[in-house]
Amino acid sequence: MKNQFDVIVVGGGHAGCEAAAAAARCGARTVLLTHRMETVGAMSCNPAIGGIGKGHLVREIDALDGLMGRAADAAGIHFKLLNRSKGPAVHGPRAQADRGLYRDAIHTLLHATENLTLLEAAVDDLNLAPDGSVSGVTCEDGRTFTAPSVVIAAGTFLRGVIHFGHDTQPAGRVGDRPANALGRRLEALGLPMGRLKTGTPARLDRASIDWESLAEDAGDAQPEPFSRLTERITNPQISCRITATNERTHDIIRDSLHLSAVYSGAIAGRGPRYCPSIEDKVVRFAERTSHQIFLEPEALPGNPGGDLVYPNGISTSLPPAVQERMIRTMAGLENARIVRPGYAVEYDYIDPRALTHSLELRAIPGLFMAGQINGTTGYEEAGAQGLLAGVNAAHRAAGNTPVTLSRSDAYIGVMIDDLVTQGVSEPYRMFTSRAEYRLTLRADNADLRLTPIGETWGCVDTMRATLFGQTRVAIQSATERAAQETWLPAPLIAAGVSVSPDGRRRSLLDVLATGAKADAIGLLAPWFVALPPRIRLHVETEARYSGYLARQEREIRQLHNESSIIVPEDFDFSRVGGLSAEMRERFERAHPANFAAAQRIPGVTPSALMALLAHLKQQQAA
Amino acid sequence: MPTPSALRTQPLEPIFALATGTARAAIAVMRVSGTGSDAILRRLLGTLPAPRKASLRRLWRDAVHRTDALDDALVLWLPGPANYTGEDSFELHLHAGPAIVSAVASALVEAGARPAEPGEFTRRAFLHGRIDLTEAEGIADLIEAETEAQRKQALAQSEGRLGTLYRGWADRLRNVLARQEALIDFPDEDLPPEVEAALLTETAALRDEISAHLADGERGERIRRGLTIAIVGPPNAGKSTLLNHLAERQAAIVSPVAGTTRDAIEIVTMLAGVRVTLVDTAGLRETTDPIEAEGVKRAMFHVEHADCVVQMFFAEAAPDHLLPGALPVCNKIDLAPAPFTIEDVPVLGISLRDETGLAALQENLERRVRELTASGSIAPPLTRARHRAAAMVAHEHLKAALAVDWPEMRGEELRLAMRALGRLTGEVGVEDLLDTVFGQFCIGK
Ligand SMILES: Cc1cc2nc3c(=O)[nH]c(=O)nc-3n(C[C@H](O)[C@H](O)[C@H](O)COP(=O)(O)OP(=O)(O)OC[C@H]3O[C@@H](n4cnc5c(N)ncnc54)[C@H](O)[C@@H]3O)c2cc1C
Numbered sequence A: 001m002k003n004q005f006d007v008i009v010v011g012g013g014h015a016g017c018e019a020a021a022a023a024a025r026c027g028a029r030t031v032l033l034t035h036r037m038e039t040v041g042a043m044s045c046n047p048a049i050g051g052i053g054k055g056h057l058v059r060e061i062d063a064l065d066g067l068m069g070r071a072a073d074a075a076g077i078h079f080k081l082l083n084r085s086k087g088p089a090v091h092g093p094r095a096q097a098d099r100g101l102y103r104d105a106i107h108t109l110l111h112a113t114e115n116l117t118l119l120e121a122a123v124d125d126l127n128l129a130p131d132g133s134v135s136g137v138t139c140e141d142g143r144t145f146t147a148p149s150v151v152i153a154a155g156t157f158l159r160g161v162i163h164f165g166h167d168t169q170p171a172g173r174v175g176d177r178p179a180n181a182l183g184r185r186l187e188a189l190g191l192p193m194g195r196l197k198t199g200t201p202a203r204l205d206r207a208s209i210d211w212e213s214l215a216e217d218a219g220d221a222q223p224e225p226f227s228r229l230t231e232r233i234t235n236p237q238i239s240c241r242i243t244a245t246n247e248r249t250h251d252i253i254r255d256s257l258h259l260s261a262v263y264s265g266a267i268a269g270r271g272p273r274y275c276p277s278i279e280d281k282v283v284r285f286a287e288r289t290s291h292q293i294f295l296e297p298e299a300l301p302g303n304p305g306g307d308l309v310y311p312n313g314i315s316t317s318l319p320p321a322v323q324e325r326m327i328r329t330m331a332g333l334e335n336a337r338i339v340r341p342g343y344a345v346e347y348d349y350i351d352p353r354a355l356t357h358s359l360e361l362r363a364i365p366g367l368f369m370a371g372q373i374n375g376t377t378g379y380e381e382a383g384a385q386g387l388l389a390g391v392n393a394a395h396r397a398a399g400n401t402p403v404t405l406s407r408s409d410a411y412i413g414v415m416i417d418d419l420v421t422q423g424v425s426e427p428y429r430m431f432t433s434r435a436e437y438r439l440t441l442r443a444d445n446a447d448l449r450l451t452p453i454g455e456t457w458g459c460v461d462t463m464r465a466t467l468f469g470q471t472r473v474a475i476q477s478a479t480e481r482a483a484q485e486t487w488l489p490a491p492l493i494a495a496g497v498s499v500s501p502d503g504r505r506r507s508l509l510d511v512l513a514t515g516a517k518a519d520a521i522g523l524l525a526p527w528f529v530a531l532p533p534r535i536r537l538h539v540e541t542e543a544r545y546s547g548y549l550a551r552q553e554r555e556i557r558q559l560h561n562e563s564s565i566i567v568p569e570d571f572d573f574s575r576v577g578g579l580s581a582e583m584r585e586r587f588e589r590a591h592p593a594n595f596a597a598a599q600r601i602p603g604v605t606p607s608a609l610m611a612l613l614a615h616l617k618q619q620q621a622a
Numbered sequence B: 001m002p003t004p005s006a007l008r009t010q011p012l013e014p015i016f017a018l019a020t021g022t023a024r025a026a027i028a029v030m031r032v033s034g035t036g037s038d039a040i041l042r043r044l045l046g047t048l049p050a051p052r053k054a055s056l057r058r059l060w061r062d063a064v065h066r067t068d069a070l071d072d073a074l075v076l077w078l079p080g081p082a083n084y085t086g087e088d089s090f091e092l093h094l095h096a097g098p099a100i101v102s103a104v105a106s107a108l109v110e111a112g113a114r115p116a117e118p119g120e121f122t123r124r125a126f127l128h129g130r131i132d133l134t135e136a137e138g139i140a141d142l143i144e145a146e147t148e149a150q151r152k153q154a155l156a157q158s159e160g161r162l163g164t165l166y167r168g169w170a171d172r173l174r175n176v177l178a179r180q181e182a183l184i185d186f187p188d189e190d191l192p193p194e195v196e197a198a199l200l201t202e203t204a205a206l207r208d209e210i211s212a213h214l215a216d217g218e219r220g221e222r223i224r225r226g227l228t229i230a231i232v233g234p235p236n237a238g239k240s241t242l243l244n245h246l247a248e249r250q251a252a253i254v255s256p257v258a259g260t261t262r263d264a265i266e267i268v269t270m271l272a273g274v275r276v277t278l279v280d281t282a283g284l285r286e287t288t289d290p291i292e293a294e295g296v297k298r299a300m301f302h303v304e305h306a307d308c309v310v311q312m313f314f315a316e317a318a319p320d321h322l323l324p325g326a327l328p329v330c331n332k333i334d335l336a337p338a339p340f341t342i343e344d345v346p347v348l349g350i351s352l353r354d355e356t357g358l359a360a361l362q363e364n365l366e367r368r369v370r371e372l373t374a375s376g377s378i379a380p381p382l383t384r385a386r387h388r389a390a391a392m393v394a395h396e397h398l399k400a401a402l403a404v405d406w407p408e409m410r411g412e413e414l415r416l417a418m419r420a421l422g423r424l425t426g427e428v429g430v431e432d433l434l435d436t437v438f439g440q441f442c443i444g445k
């Protein structure tokens, strides 16, 4: 039959594109169904990829051979490594993209992917097999597609409503129809769902801004690519400008709060704490008299969108007329013309606690969920989930066991674990402070952590695998040499390294751990300074963090040890001898997946854990 | 019961706990278990003793540099897997003074061990397949009872002054950490420039407060366990007579024969509302009698480990020097007058026979007890060695936080400090932290 596939992906946003491409890379015959081909790879909000925490996710997606890093490199027009003054673990690669170039890059990558078909369709219905697992989808026009695995990546479209002040209209984002039938269908399946909201600022006409009068924010002189496959950035680079709100801006906002969709109570869904609308900022931080606003061009001059500016920092749901008055209070924006007003969007999400760590719905085998629909926000969060869901969809279709990433493997693992165990109360965004193994999980070692895993999953192309193999060998031999070469204190001190004259021999790794200057290292080990930067920086970073890394490794081992003691889904806590009723209830309510998770349940006593452990081990042994 | 071998070989960090209860037994057994126990023991002793043989060894805070002798203890080195936990472990049989036990606990923390959670030894024993299910469940019941008692105690504490103090530290540390994390995660949000300087100042202030608290002369321990006052001096000075007087009963044998008291005699009484253990010791003199010699040795031990020493003599046997911090008391002034001072310290003259000067002595002792236990300073004292250990760990990480090169390293140290304080107050999760971040700064583009 023509419409029969291994994997169906619904939605061509960042989650859907990564899901479809990953499933196809794993060898599954995959179809991507989306409303409009034109919006595949569209950036709904800020035309930027990466940032702190998010940049980690992009590097991880790239390490698993995903699209986002490569597309951002092809489209980037303003690269900046955030947190450069801090250590490598919290460096945040970020790039602003030319919207059109980004979309083109995604289209090119998808078209070059084998086993992948792209089709325009509005999916209205899910079809289930008699055993309750998913069997396919039905579209608005009546077409049906069958597959043992379906990934839903509908973003903000499920019963989406957008708000301009008190004006509302059903839409997934401005100019795009919502997915109402699918939203109703998911609700009818009895899935736990809720409403969330997010907002976007107005877009301004670049020609109406007094651009040259404002402070410049230039990108890095040497743009650093996201992808290990990108040798260098070839696009011309542009600058942004910086302006700020002032007391007058805030007065206008305060006076108009009753007109805001967010503040008048028109929106029920919870918005995020960290990406607040300007209304939120003015109310919650009343003492601040000014907020910084970045003016970011949406494309290269002359390209489509090149005359649009994204004012980063004033997302709003005030009526368009108020938006204009407010914007015109700011320096450089006195005559600014709004091309498209800002708005808020409110949409359905699925409580991610209904999902397994492989992003499959527990209630409906074969049905995977990825992206904003799971309560996250951001392209990177969406893309990362898409990739993992896509790999799992393909594995399921091929009859293979699910794959997961743990909190100690990747930011992806941290995010998915947070989502499926804690749920969300606001749109979830990645921060480095969410990662307890932050010094271990770095953007710079994403490939070392994940490419080998991706190879075993079958989602990494041979070209990348070969390149990675070479890097790994180079790192190993450089590390070994740096461990073997040693000096007494005298020559080190002569070279300018501060060590105590204790007669102890120190290796190059020891010297690097002290944070010795590059010229000192150059005197001691010229070969090291001559290494390719990637290799050299890696050895240096590992040396600088070595004490911390060793401690985290110990903790990770303990976590794995205790995570490997599984609490079966159907485990009966009443059979555990010596558990008080209260303890039993706590365990039952949380139903921890394993012994490590059991220990994280608030209020359980050591002896209750002991008794649980005893039972689990007995079962394991039996 | 078979155990997956992968689990058996997993290294787990070293933990320690007092094996005997906190009752005032003569000997306190400290147990240490976990990967790296050998290195810790080597640090305390210098060399590893022969396995599974009890040997008497001197314990040092750091044997290599011969810093701080802690005790002479019976040491048992029990390499894994054939022992209780199945891991490398050892036992230290210590003299049971609170000062010794807490000094050894501090030394163990410095060497890299941490206080065990209730039941953790048994859990490890189980993990390593050393005990079976029924045993484990039996032990679990015991721990339940013990935990319940500890929980009640902790609860009482959490409502008291200590709880307030710890929560105060934890709140402030959470605030510091939140600001640090905001600087790391939101560098583009034009946070006020003074944020970093302020968090460093606050970190230093916390470090100093915790350190002042740790250096409080272990007052809390003293209140809880009581004080020890040793009475020492030459034979026949009247030490046993004084003990009987203070105890208001005939606890020790009194006789005109010099060298009557051979072993230390301890009795418990109340002084200034504090539980005080009085120790009567053998008269200090050169002797050839092996039993008496051992008694003299123990007397010296008590001198070293008592909270307060009464140095007693009579006029003809007045010493030239005082033991450090000792209170000089000259007895038998009915026979000969007391010297005014020894080494510029005024001597208290008494006669136990005529009962003269005894009120002054009583008053003097009560004042010393109050001084040793009073909380003249800002903070209530640490009352449990466990709390002390947690505070010490937090202190170490705060110190490190001010010394590292990069903010994320500082963040790591602050998190570890927070985790240590979390043991006193209940854990703090990431969400709490984020709430603090977003509550304080306007963040988000
Ligand atoms: C107004 C607005 C403001 C935002 N503000 C921010 C912000 O400030 N910060 C931030 O980090 N992120 C923001 N985002 C979020 C960011 O755009 C998303 O997180 C990200 O795009 C989510 O990716 P996704 O793949 O999950 O979904 P989307 O990018 O929303 O893609 C969903 C795709 O699925 C298609 N689709 C949906 N349902 C169907 C169906 N039934 N049949 C066929 N096709 C379907 C849609 O046409 C669309 O192409 C905002 C988004 C919007 C709309």
Ligand SMILES: Nc1nc2c(ncn2[C@@H]2O[C@H](COP(=O)(O)OP(=O)(O)OP(=O)(O)O)[C@@H](O)[C@H]2O)c(=O)[nH]1
Residues within 6 Å of the ligand: B234, B235, B236, B237, B238, B239, B240, B241, B242, B253, B254, B255, B256, B257, B258, B259, B260, B261, B262, B281, B282, B283, B284, B331, B332, B333, B334, B335, B350, B351, B352, B353, B354
């Ligand atoms: N004259 C006089 N005799 C006293 C006084 N106090 C105690 N004695 C006597 O001194 C003798 C020794 O007293 P103890 O209390 O046994 O002395 P001690 O210091 O415990 O002696 P050892 O245990 O042998 O070290 C006894 O005979 C007491 O009765 C005093 O104030 N005046």
Ligand SMILES: [Mg+2]
Residues within 6 Å of the ligand: B239, B240, B241, B252, B253, B254, B260, B261, B281
């Ligand atoms: Mg006596």
